[in-house]
Amino acid sequence: xxxxxPKGTQPRIVIIGGGFGGIELAKKLxxxxxxxxxxxxxxxxxxxxxLYQVATGGLEADSIAFPLRKIFKGQKNLTFxxxxxxxxxxxxxxxxxxxxxxEYDYLVLATGSTSNFFGQTEIEGNAMPMxxxxxxxxxxxxxxxxxxxxxxxxxxxxxxxxxxxxxxxxGPTGVETAGALAELKKHVLKSDYPDLEINDVxxxxxxxxxxxxxxxxxxxxxxxxxxxxxxxxxxxxxxRVLGYDGKVLTLGDEQKIPSSTVIWSAGVKGVVIEGLNTxxxxxxxxxxxxxxxxxxxxxxxxxxxxxxAMITEExxxxxxxxxxxxxxxxxxxxxxxxxxxxxxxxxxxxYFDKGAMATVGRNRxxxxxxxxxxxxxxxxxxxxxxxxxxxxxFRNKLVVFVNWVWSYFxxxxxxxxxxxxxxxxxDVKQTAVPNESGTSH
Amino acid sequence: xxxxxPKGTQPRIVIIGGGFGGIELAKKLxxxxxxxxxxxxxxxxxxxxxLYQVATGGLEADSIAFPLRKIFKGQKNLTFxxxxxxxxxxxxxxxxxxxxxxEYDYLVLATGSTSNFFGQTEIEGNAMPMxxxxxxxxxxxxxxxxxxxxxxxxxxxxxxxxxxxxxxxxGPTGVETAGALAELKKHVLKSDYPDLEINDVxxxxxxxxxxxxxxxxxxxxxxxxxxxxxxxxxxxxxxRVLGYDGKVLTLGDEQKIPSSTVIWSAGVKGVVIEGLNTxxxxxxxxxxxxxxxxxxxxxxxxxxxxxxAMITEExxxxxxxxxxxxxxxxxxxxxxxxxxxxxxxxxxxxYFDKGAMATVGRNRxxxxxxxxxxxxxxxxxxxxxxxxxxxxxFRNKLVVFVNWVWSYFxxxxxxxxxxxxxxxxxDVKQTAVPNESGTSH
Numbered sequence: 002x003x004x005x006x007p008k009g010t011q012p013r014i015v016i017i018g019g020g021f022g023g024i025e026l027a028k029k030l031x032x033x034x035x036x037x038x039x040x041x042x043x044x045x046x047x048x049x050x051x052l053y054q055v056a057t058g059g060l061e062a063d064s065i066a067f068p069l070r071k072i073f074k075g076q077k078n079l080t081f082x083x084x085x086x087x088x089x090x091x092x093x094x095x096x097x098x099x100x101x102x103x104e105y106d107y108l109v110l111a112t113g114s115t116s117n118f119f120g121q122t123e124i125e126g127n128a129m130p131m132x133x134x135x136x137x138x139x140x141x142x143x144x145x146x147x148x149x150x151x152x153x154x155x156x157x158x159x160x161x162x163x164x165x166x167x168x169x170x171x172g173p174t175g176v177e178t179a180g181a182l183a184e185l186k187k188h189v190l191k192s193d194y195p196d197l198e199i200n201d202v203x204x205x206x207x208x209x210x211x212x213x214x215x216x217x218x219x220x221x222x223x224x225x226x227x228x229x230x231x232x233x234x235x236x237x238x239x240x241r242v243l244g245y246d247g248k249v250l251t252l253g254d255e256q257k258i259p260s261s262t263v264i265w266s267a268g269v270k271g272v273v274i275e276g277l278n279t280x281x282x283x284x285x286x287x288x289x290x291x292x293x294x295x296x297x298x299x300x301x302x303x304x305x306x307x308x309x310a311m312i313t314e315e316x317x318x319x320x321x322x323x324x325x326x327x328x329x330x331x332x333x334x335x336x337x338x339x340x341x342x343x344x345x346x347x348x349x350x351x352y353f354d355k356g357a358m359a360t361v362g363r364n365r366x367x368x369x370x371x372x373x374x375x376x377x378x379x380x381x382x383x384x385x386x387x388x389x390x391x392x393x394x395f396r397n398k399l400v401v402f403v404n405w406v407w408s409y410f411x412x413x414x415x416x417x418x419x420x421x422x423x424x425x426x427x428d429v430k431q432t433a434v435p436n437e438s439g440t441s442h
Numbered sequence: 443x444x445x446x447x448p449k450g451t452q453p454r455i456v457i458i459g460g461g462f463g464g465i466e467l468a469k470k471l472x473x474x475x476x477x478x479x480x481x482x483x484x485x486x487x488x489x490x491x492x493l494y495q496v497a498t499g500g501l502e503a504d505s506i507a508f509p510l511r512k513i514f515k516g517q518k519n520l521t522f523x524x525x526x527x528x529x530x531x532x533x534x535x536x537x538x539x540x541x542x543x544x545e546y547d548y549l550v551l552a553t554g555s556t557s558n559f560f561g562q563t564e565i566e567g568n569a570m571p572m573x574x575x576x577x578x579x580x581x582x583x584x585x586x587x588x589x590x591x592x593x594x595x596x597x598x599x600x601x602x603x604x605x606x607x608x609x610x611x612x613g614p615t616g617v618e619t620a621g622a623l624a625e626l627k628k629h630v631l632k633s634d635y636p637d638l639e640i641n642d643v644x645x646x647x648x649x650x651x652x653x654x655x656x657x658x659x660x661x662x663x664x665x666x667x668x669x670x671x672x673x674x675x676x677x678x679x680x681x682r683v684l685g686y687d688g689k690v691l692t693l694g695d696e697q698k699i700p701s702s703t704v705i706w707s708a709g710v711k712g713v714v715i716e717g718l719n720t721x722x723x724x725x726x727x728x729x730x731x732x733x734x735x736x737x738x739x740x741x742x743x744x745x746x747x748x749x750x751a752m753i754t755e756e757x758x759x760x761x762x763x764x765x766x767x768x769x770x771x772x773x774x775x776x777x778x779x780x781x782x783x784x785x786x787x788x789x790x791x792x793y794f795d796k797g798a799m800a801t802v803g804r805n806r807x808x809x810x811x812x813x814x815x816x817x818x819x820x821x822x823x824x825x826x827x828x829x830x831x832x833x834x835x836f837r838n839k840l841v842v843f844v845n846w847v848w849s850y851f852x853x854x855x856x857x858x859x860x861x862x863x864x865x866x867x868x869d870v871k872q873t874a875v876p877n878e879s880g881t882s883h
Contacts, residue, residue: 061504070634193511
């Protein structure tokens with residue numbers, strides 16, 4: 002067995018994943034009579050709501066990533082390790098990882114979600130996902146490379162491929178990405194690429210259902226569509242994506258859009274670790290959990306956040322895959338685990354819906370706070386404020402704040418750098434996961 | 443021939459390289475009756491003096507890189523293209539590039555320099571260079587990965603390899619890198635890696651000659667050594683490096699240091715484009731130029747900055763490979779090219795030595811300004827101020843300033859992220875140049 006992780010005398014809680022839920026849970030266990038071991042494949046937390054800003058050159062990657070060791074600095078009962086978890090051996094209460102086998106008393110899966118291509122491997126191999134920092138940086142490189150290449154492309158078809166940018170999925174991420182691309186076109190392309198015919202650059206937002214921002218009010222939906230329209234985005238609702246070969250996107254009505262940049266924000270699926278009983282994996286590849294986030298069929302394995310589906314009357318598919326849900330579940334689970342260890346009664350989870358918001362661009366955002374709904378400039382400042390305040394760690398906040406203030410007054414997006422060129426790989430895996438050979442960020 | 447770059451009626455000046463010299467030259471040609479075409483393999487300028495800050499997690503990569511298109515925004519007589527130059531065909535007055543053939547009337551090589559391993563291929567394949575942003579990010583990843591790995595390494599030899607960091611070369615870059623690593627050890631490791639025995643972490647600075655900072659005053663040399671000593675760096679002068687296999691560094695006195703992180707700052711060589719007459723390539727792989735930076739043997743090919751060797755009595759090996767020399771040459775060449783076109787007499791180059799400085803760490807720097815020499819806190823603030831002011835573009839300055847102020851008061855280095863893991867490649871080329879397949883920044 003494993004030599005590296007001898008268990009102490011206190012109960013050991015192993016947390017897989019340093020996302021919003023995992024961090025909250027670990028922090029709330031500070032100074033408690035438990036040993037916390039967190040593992041993550043990265044040494045940093047990714048502030049996912051702002052990934053689209055990195056992909057479109059608005060923020061540095063480092064501004065939305067935060068070293069996990071720094072977050073837990075001084076937390077004596079916590080050990081952090083960078084590793085990938087290969088398997089859960091529930092019968093033995095251990096997980097197998099790339100750095101050895103780790104025993105647990107309580108296991109918490111806070112593994113989050115990844116892009117869901119719904120089994121369409123051709124699309125998966127060619128469209129650009131945007132769920133991690135390497136993926137966002139790949140996208141940034143591709144967008145900028147295409148603009149460079151378009152300047153010297155003479156073939157009309159090739160130019161169209163290079164200058165048509167298609168966002169698939171009209172949820173908050175899709176809306177925000179399409180808006181950010183439109184702003185890039187409006188404020189930066191003209192000055193940075195004087196040789197490009199600006200009208201040749203087209204941004205499409207493709208959504209399968211009849212509405213954008215399905216989870217928000219009809220007011221917000223309408224206004225978001227108006228904002229996108231103002232910015233010149235072509236919105237295609239009720240439109241399914243049938244295929245994408247890296248050059249041409251084929252839509253449900255047989256329409257074809259030439260494009261070498263198709264951004265996939267059409268769905269996510271939970272990241273379930275091998276070894277768990279898949280009987281209780283429900284829609285969206287989430288683990289079915291009870292009211293205290295215990296995974297169905299297990300006694301000491303919990304799931305929180307995007308990977309957990311706590312099915313209730315109000316939430317027949319589980320709670321929305323947003324940061325507040327993960328944070329609230331992590332917070333309560335910390336309390337409940339301590340209660341369980343102390344053999345006290347637990348408290349059931351109750352989701353507090355903080356509302357939803359999406360930004361389409363400068364001065365253009367939509368906010369739903371229960372009964373209160375507003376759109377436009379004030380909504381945009383609200384969005385900025387909330388995201389700034391939520392960003393983990395003071396330093397990052399300040400750098401992001403400086404970037405945003407600068408962008409606001411200069412109409413400029415900061416970091417249009419092709420640090421590492423992106424080359425579309427033939428291998429689906431290569432595109433979908435960070436490359437592991439020869440290079441780094 | 444080439445269709446993409448039809449020459450206009452004005453004389454065309456082609457500049458290869460967007461470093462300090464190339465940028466200065468291009469800017470000074472603004473609003474003149476010439477067409478300027480700049481090519482660079484990256485779409486950004488790299489502020490090389492601060493690369494070591496990126497490598498040691500002090501600054502974001504994006505803070506020291508600046509989009510070239512943004513620098514030349516609104517300069518109507520300038521065209522910029524991202525491409526790699528393959529060959530100069532001097533007889534035809536064209537260069538061959540990856541995006542086609544480009545005609546020139548005047549060609550300026552501002553290609554800069556790259557790491558010089560002096561033909562030692564084993565070292566080249568295993569040591570970490572730090573002359574570009576991808577290289578600096580690779581090094582950052584490797585340092586952090588080694589610290590992670592050391593936490594679980596049980597073999598003493600392996601632990602020593604992971605925790606010994608060796609900087610080869612005692613010039614400003616080597617001194618600054620060793621100092622930054624020592625500060626990382628002192629202020630960050632203890633809190634971030636509570637399981638690591640801090641005394642197991644060793645930083646070595648290996649220099650072949652009898653002194654560090656050979657180009658500076660003996661006062662500066664002594665004080666820099668004192669500062670490094672205070673910070674716990676082991677300085678090995680008069681020590682040659684014989685070999686490095688990726689695990690053990692072999693020194694001239696047969697001493698061996700186990701280390702998986704050997705940082706190479708022992709020398710640079712000019713980047714000379716293929717096709718040029720190599721007869722006039724002198725020491726350091728530089729092109730011999732006359733007093734107006736005209737390359738020996740040519741009528742309309744110039745070289746400025748690191749790749750140029752203007753040999754004078756005072757500078758028998760050409761001017762130092764520093765930003766001010768490149769900037770001054772670029773500035774004068776702009777004037778001289780316009781004079782040549784107008785058939786007016788040219789002016790010979792005269793180097794204005796601005797002095798030299800190096801920072802060893804917080805409050806510890808050495809400055810030589812001709813007769814004025816000072817060291818310590820004030821020198822450190824001088825260093826900060828000069829670098830901040832020199833950084834291209836307001837936005838970057840502000841972000842860097844925020845980072846530095848924050849670091850100053852918190853004793854914290856900001857961005858300890860392993861965005862893309864680094865894996866040492868068997869292939870020398872892979873390590874030496876940015877990887878071109880499958881991934882991006």
